[in-house]
Amino acid sequence: MIGRLNHVAIAVRDLSAAAALYRDTLGASVSEAVPQPDHGVTTVFVHLPNTKIEFLEPLGADSPIMKFLERNPDGGIHHICYEVDDILAARDQLKANGARVLGSGEPKIGAHGKPVLFLHPKDFNGTLVELEQA
Amino acid sequence: MIGRLNHVAIAVRDLSAAAALYRDTLGASVSEAVPQPDHGVTTVFVHLPNTKIEFLEPLGADSPIMKFLERNPDGGIHHICYEVDDILAARDQLKANGARVLGSGEPKIGAHGKPVLFLHPKDFNGTLVELEQA
Numbered sequence: 496m497i498g499r500l501n502h503v504a505i506a507v508r509d510l511s512a513a514a515a516l517y518r519d520t521l522g523a524s525v526s527e528a529v530p531q532p533d534h535g536v537t538t539v540f541v542h543l544p545n546t547k548i549e550f551l552e553p554l555g556a557d558s559p560i561m562k563f564l565e566r567n568p569d570g571g572i573h574h575i576c577y578e579v580d581d582i583l584a585a586r587d588q589l590k591a592n593g594a595r596v597l598g599s600g601e602p603k604i605g606a607h608g609k610p611v612l613f614l615h616p617k618d619f620n621g622t623l624v625e626l627e628q629a
Numbered sequence: 630m631i632g633r634l635n636h637v638a639i640a641v642r643d644l645s646a647a648a649a650l651y652r653d654t655l656g657a658s659v660s661e662a663v664p665q666p667d668h669g670v671t672t673v674f675v676h677l678p679n680t681k682i683e684f685l686e687p688l689g690a691d692s693p694i695m696k697f698l699e700r701n702p703d704g705g706i707h708h709i710c711y712e713v714d715d716i717l718a719a720r721d722q723l724k725a726n727g728a729r730v731l732g733s734g735e736p737k738i739g740a741h742g743k744p745v746l747f748l749h750p751k752d753f754n755g756t757l758v759e760l761e762q763a
Contacts, residue, residue, distance in 0.1 A: 496656035499679045503637060503709060507754045516753070520726045521711070522630035543711070545633045545679045550754075569755030572706040575637060577655070577677070592654045619650070620641045620684075621703030 496585055497577040501607075501627050502540070502547040506560045506573040510552035513570070514539045517548070528552075531606050535559050538606055549576075549606070574613070575622060578629035582610045585626055594618045602628070630719055631711040635741075635761050636674070636681040640694045640707040644686035647704070648673045651682070662686075665740050669693050672740055683710075683740070708747070708757035716744045716762040728752045736762070 507513040510528055518525040526540040535558035541548035551573060553561050563573055579585040582602050590596060595615035605611035605627055614624040641647040644662055652659040660674040669692035675682035685707060687695050697707055713719040716736050724730060729749035739745035739761055748758040 497651075497677070500634070500637070500677050500682075503634070505754050505756055513754050517631075520723065520728065543631070543634050548634075567755050569751055571750075571755035572709070575706070589654065594654065616705075617703055620639050620647050621701050621705035622639055 496579055496588065497626075498580065498629060499578045500546050501576040501578050501625075501629075502549045503575050504549040504551055504573045504625075505570060506551045506563050506567070507570040508552070508564060508568070510537055510539055510550055513550045513552075517541045523548075529606075530554055533604075534606060536606075573623065574625050576611075576625035576627050579626050580629060582612060582626055582628040586612055589614065630713055630722065631760075632714070632763060633712045634680050635710040635712050635759075635763075636683045637709050638683040638685055638707045638759075639704060640685045640697050640701070641704040642686070642698060642702070644671055644673055644684055647684045647686075651675045657682075664688055667738075668740055670740075708759050710745075710759035710761050712763035713760050714763060716746060716760055719760055720746055723748065 514525045517523045524542040528537050528539050530537045535555050536551040537554045539550040551560050595618055597613040602610035602612050610628045612626045616623045648659045651657045658676040662671050662673050664671045669689050670685045671688045673684040685694050729752055731747040736744035736746050744762045746760045750757045
């Protein structure tokens with residue numbers, strides 16, 4: 496069911512510092528910062544040859560990553576995202592296997608303009624898993 | 630400097646259960662379990678089309694991931710590994726930029742038989758970063 500690793504998302508307090516670190520110290524290709532008000536984050540993408548790192552900085556008072564940063568003041572890996580061909584088929588199969596889908600269970604349009612769902616970390620080795628329709 | 634994302638490592642308490650979850654529920658290609666006594670872990674690799682997930686289960690009484698699992702009883706993402714062409718050149722450049730290399734600072738032979746180093750999470754957005762010579 497799962498295909499490529501679309502990205503690894505890292506929550507950070509200071510997006511500019513994280514972007515500069517990966518651009519200048521690690522020598523990677525780093526995008527501009529893009530505010531995503533619908534998702535309560537500002538994003539920067541690090542383009543690696545085979546996948547992406549997505550930096551997330553809180554945007555707005557009720558950003559969904561604020562609690563994570565309170566628990567992890569240095570930042571940290573927030574989630575990993577796998578691509579699937581058909582997100583509704585994937586969701587239904589996962590639910591039939593007992594996995595919990597977060598929120599309403601209906602896909603939302605993610606930061607890349609594609610339908611996404613999040614799966615419960617307790618069902619996936621303590622790891623928040625995003626599924627994105629490829 | 631950094632190239633491909635070689636793998637994302639997830640620490641787990643029950644390697645068989647994690648392997649079955651990714652094989653049966655997520656439909657991924659999963660390797661056999663391989664004890665790595667030099668590293669204090671048993672590993673399973675999930676082969677995605679563009680990169681790998683590495684499951685780590687503690688092996689032996691002084692496994693380096695035991696404390697992590699005490700803090701994260703459900704498991705969790707332990708580190709990410711970037712490939713570099715020349716690990717000594719990468720290390721020296723990172724140290725010149727003020728980044729801290731863990732341990733002796735000399736590369737060890739990692740689980741794939743290649744030289745690896747680990748970088749301090751506090752210098753990389755709360756994320757433990759492994760570098761592996763490609």
